[in-house]
Amino acid sequence: MKEYNAAVIGCGRMSRGHAASYQSLGIPIVAAADISQEALDFARENYGAEKTYTDYRQLLAEVKPDLVSVVTAELLHCEMVVAAAESGVKGIVCEKPMAMNLAEARRMVDACKASGSKLTISHQRYYDPQYTKARELIAQGAIGKVNFIEAFAMAPSIITDGTHTIHMTMSLLGDPKVSYLIAQIDGNSDYQYFGHRCDHGGNAFVTFKNGCYAHLTWGLHTYGEQGRIHPKWNFQRYQYHAFLVHGETGILELDGDFRYGGSNTEPLELLRIHRCGEVEKVDHKWPMEKGSIAMEIQDLIESIENDKPHPLSGENGYAVTEVIMGIYESSRRRGVVHFPVEVMDNPFLDMCESGIFPG
Template sequence: MFKVAIIGTGLPWKTEGATGFGMSRAHAPGYAKSGKCEIVALSDLKETSMTEFNVDFCNGKARQYTDYKQMLAAEKPDIVSIATWPHLHAEMTIGAAESGVKAIHCEKPMAGTFGEARRMAAVCAERGVQLTFNHQRRHLPAFQTAKKLIAEGAIGELTRLEGSCSNLLDWGTHWLNMFQMLNGEAAPLWVMGQVDYRKPHQVYGVIHDTDGMCLVGYENGVHGLLCTGETAEKAVGCSIKAIGTEGTLELHNTAPHICLRKGSTLEELTGAETEGGLHGGFANHDNVVDLVNALENGTKPLCDVSNALATTEIIYACYESARRRGRIDLPLTIDDHPLVALVASGAYPATAP
């Protein structure tokens, strides 16, 4: 049995005092489902939330700590789940890796700056720690079906990917990660984009764009375009669109979740092929099961740090493109969050930093 420790127990989504989704509550059932893990310790600043989590998921048996560093030193867990706000991810991931854990499963987005994201990946690689991020939609049947259809040539040769969501960093990390998967994990080569900050907008303590456009060029010639903001879906017509030489594949938030368009023909996919739609919560559990199996078998998990870092690089390159007003060739070497710097510089005078 792997010993698991969780940092950030939170509260259930939309309950009194909750400041987020309480994503550790989506991790815990996955550890139980794996049949190979025991949650032995919890860490959170709030004793009450820890106690409630302990009762709900650990039969009250997990030991509780308000200092995660003390927990890591005392418990020496095999696996650590991190479900805190993004600006804490790097510190906690690096601390866990240096404490000797075997695997770390962290919430997305990776970090509040690109430099932090790179350091997280580097430290875990140096210490042989398996690092995964909760881009759980890779496990949903709808995206797996879409990937299979594209690979089988259902739309001919893939030429372009388009997507729409509310912002680049918090939500866009999911959709750009899906671009990576649907495009066969082809490496991004360059990014060009523009973002707006029309009103103060933070998600879990990190500044986000209110509107944006992110254009990505991949090594296989495919282009990706992500539009963000309140009206982004009108620009794209769906959540994600894969355009090929012989047809178009559309993924929608509401059923039918997959539409295959070829000429005047429209095929709508439902049932097992699209179970859970684009947001099924069970994917969080399957993601944890996958990382546990990968740790046991020495295989590469589906939500490995490699694709998470590629996704994060695109996001920060788009912000950097807005700062430099030009195309950004990868690899990206900056350490900061360019949008934070732009706002602080007064680049968006209609808003207060």
């Protein structure tokens, strides 16, 4: 591996995971940018960033880092990724959700294409072993040909966290192209996250061009007295999201996240295959040898050096953003949305502004 250095733009909570990942790969963090002096002091002390900037454009111009992590709120992802690409960085790790609308996502992909920068969007759960094992089992034919997937997300909103569930659904199905979808969302709250209004739950039925289909259900109030979507959600079993993958010869049940550490020293049984009433428990490798963001960065370097497609590429992030915007557009249109999605605004924010979801 050649020698690389990295810079982090946005030094808040999630930047810690990015910094630790670069450090675990022996990649020095040479600079950091944030509008908060406190965050910059933290980055200097904990990430070893010798140069700190309140203007990320100045960082890009003066330091010219090889790799850049964009770890700010999603409202800023587009302008920062485009600026990083135009400054000539080799690789960009951008946090999810990729963008606020498809116009932004397209600009990000196009800017990276023009500059030759490799872009990856942090749907890093892709690398967690239970999901990797699930993809392997499906590819090996453990449940026969897959027809249908049910995905349940406890995420409050389809854009902020549900983006991971959409990404996972599509990756479990082998990243097929979407044919059309129909969806409804709950926007009747003033729920905000990362500085913008968010939907608060919903349902989507997605049909893929390869004949598979998916049913997604998400929402904050997934349990308890206020239960609106899934009042009987079992938090002991499901963390973050859960999947039922229906194949011709069995159903793969995938419980979702597990974080090793603290009192969680033994991996939960996260994977089971149901065949005609029989249940087979499936083991997977645990704990992980490397963190998931470190694996994302490693693949980014592989993609820079060997032009290898990245499983979390900008185009892949665009496809996920297209489903999110398709869901919002279906709700605005009250009807089916055929792909590719042509609307370039954010239909949910448009409905908020026009009073359909007054908040």
